[in-house]
Amino acid sequence: MQAIVADSISKSFGNVLAVDKVSFTLASGEILGLIGPNGAGKTTTIRMVLDIFIPDSGSIRVFDQPMSEELKNRVGYLPEERGLYQDISVEKCLRYLASIKGMAHNLIEERLESYLDKFELQDCRKKKVKELSKGMQQKAQLIATFIHQPQLVIVDEPFSALDPVNTQMVKDLLREEKARGTVIMLSTHQMNQAEELCDRILLMNKGKIVLEGPLDKVRTQFAKAEILVRSPSPIPADLPGIAKCLPENAHTRLILKPEANAKSVLAAMIERGVELEQFEVAVPSLDEIFIQVVTGRGRQA
Amino acid sequence: MNKIRLVIQYELTTLFARKSYLRMVFLMPIIGFLVYSAAALINRGIAPEGVSAFFGGSPTESVQGVVDYAGIIREVPEEFEDKLELAASEAQAQRMTEDGRLSAYYVISSNYLQSGEILYVQRDYNFLSTENEAAALQELITWNLFSDKQLAQRYNDPIQPKVIFMRERIEKDFGGPQNFWLPYGLMLLFYLLIIGSSSMMLNSITQEKQNRVIEMLLTSISTDEMLIGKTIALGLAGLFQTIIWLGTSYTLLILSGRQFALPESFVLPPSILAWGLAYFLLGYGLYSSLMAGLGALVPNPKEGSQATLVVIFPLIVPLFFSNLVASAPNAPLFVFFSIFPLTSPISMISRMSATAIPAGQLALSIGLLTLAIIFSIRAVGRLFRAQALLSGKPFRVKEFLQAFRLHGT
DSSP states (O other), rough: OEEEEEEEEEEEETTTTEEEEEEEEEEEEEEOEEEEOSSSHHHHHHHTTTTSSSSSSSEEETTOOOOOOHHHTTTEOOOOOOOOOOOHHHHHHHHHHHHHHTTTHHHHHHHHHHHHHHOOOOGTSSGGGGOOHHHHHHHHHHHHHHHOOOOOEEEESSSOOOOOOHHHHHHHHHHHHTTTTOOEEEEOHHHHHHHOOEEEEEEEEETEEEEEEEEEHHHHOOOSSSHHHHHHHHOTTTTTEEEEEESSSSSSSEEEEOOOOHHHHHHHHHTTOOOOSSSEEOOOOOHHHHHHHHOOOOOOO | OHHHHHHHHHHHHHHHHHHHHHHHHHHHHHHHHHHHHHHHHHHHEEEEETTHHHTTTTTTTTOOOOOOOSSOOOOOGGTTTTTEEEEEEHHHHHHHHHHHHHHHEEEETTTTHHOOOEEEESSSOOTTOGGGHHHHHHHHHHHHHHHSSHHHHHHHHOOOOOOOOOOOOBBBOOOGGGHHHHHHHHHHHHEEEHHHHHHHHHHHHHHHHHHHHHHHHTTTTHHHHHHHHHHHHHHHHHHHHHHOOOOOHHHHHHHHHHHHHGGGGGGGHHHHHHHHHHHHHHHHHHHHHHHHHHHHHHSSHHHHHHHHHHHHHHHHHHHHGGGGTTTTTTSHHHHHHHSSSTTTHHHHHHHTBBBBHHHHHHHHHHHHHHHHHHHHHHHHHSSSHHHHHHHHOOOOHHHHHHHHHHHOO
């Protein structure tokens, strides 16, 4: 079953077209990465999925039905601009946010204990939210997102303000949730995190989807005829099939001629007795693909 | 419904745990009692035993002396013994006053029957001292001048009227400058109560916008549930405050009436309390919905408080004329204020304390106010939408008024 089916949704604010006929799906058991530059329309898209904004046109179905008050209880949301009551204790804030998600009192207490332990916030539970550091607040916000064990989670920049240890903890949490069957939509600017976690990506720019698909497929689509090699000895520049040889920090980037491929180049290197420590087909990073798509520029060879 | 209950529960528990709210609810009554106590203390003269004597109520402290050079006081009846005491001479009365046995004394001149001249000598200056305090002496003189005690009683308390209203509109018999205070005080009290409670709505919404919680809430509850929950919760909190303040005012007026012998015009009829609660709830309903609309459009609490004037201005206008309510409660202007929905929540109660209101005017006032609430809630319900709540645009008066014009109809 599809968790989200968005069909040609558009949204304008005054004269600004924020989202322009966007369609996408999100399948069960999947982590979808929603990426794009600032102002691309990601947050507006998310808010339409959550029924905070009503699309001007098009339709959205969540778990095969239009969003309803009952359905909202099955959805968790971590907004980009964190939202917690600042002047009350962490536990009171979390209890209230959990209760309006339809959780029973006993279950709230049980899960609260478990999540406070998991996120190491037990010592801070009585403190006012405003007394917590940004990282701690972020952890409290994550608890508010996951405490009702939603079936669909939309997380917007979940790693901001987190140190590497906590970043890893959140990544583990997202993986655990995925393993539990939770469908996750991850919006982030951190491409390495998206690469690490997402099954598919959706790249938005200027209100439109400009790139979509499984990560491997997208990378292959943007892959160039390039090979990264590391060798203790210099790479001969006259190897057959090599158009350019570009030394980089720890390795050398070989730009292939159109008729060459990795296999033929490897064979030629072995034949010439080149000692190899690393040989890999260069696949563009999501960062590079992002810059290329958004700016229209490729890596300067 | 369950989520509305959760919103009510959260708002109430948070509000009642907030020191600023509790200060607002209880500080005014405490100040009121302190002012009353201080006034009572001054009224009795500064007790040598200190404040404890004031609270304990020294029996001699309120006794006043009488030096009778006219020879008209033949007897001080038992019921006057705790109020008045005869002194043989001015010198004796002066000594007793300095000793604290008397709070003041009267000197009835020898030609009193011809001139009516009486000297009143007080130990300390007392701004609350009025001719009303001479009531006991007046009764004593009457009692002594009339040979017939019953006649004296009738003279002192000549009529026990049974009032039958042939017409609905009966003017109360007020006279004197003191009449100003009760209508003015009530108008100010209701202004503070309604604006105070309605501002809690504005504050609650703008705080949630500033904390960004609003986006979290919108993914869990509808804007209607949020608005209804907040309105009920803050209305209950406001009602609690109103009961405390009105109860305090009522108690203070009763105590003051006993302590300072306040005239009839200061008596607050219990029925006004009931009408007061009704007008508070209606006024709160109207102004809290307007504040909710304002809260939806302002980006933060700071701009919210600046923009409040747009909403509360109609409620301020009657205050400009409040000093005239007592003298002309049925002037067309005050009739208009007490019927027009934006001004009636504070004006009607004020008028009620100065005159009897015809039932038709009351019905019209409440009917229009109820319609205004429905109109306002419908308009604000349309304004109170996610797009406005999540917008960070600066507030523009024109946009607020335009939104009402477009959506209210």
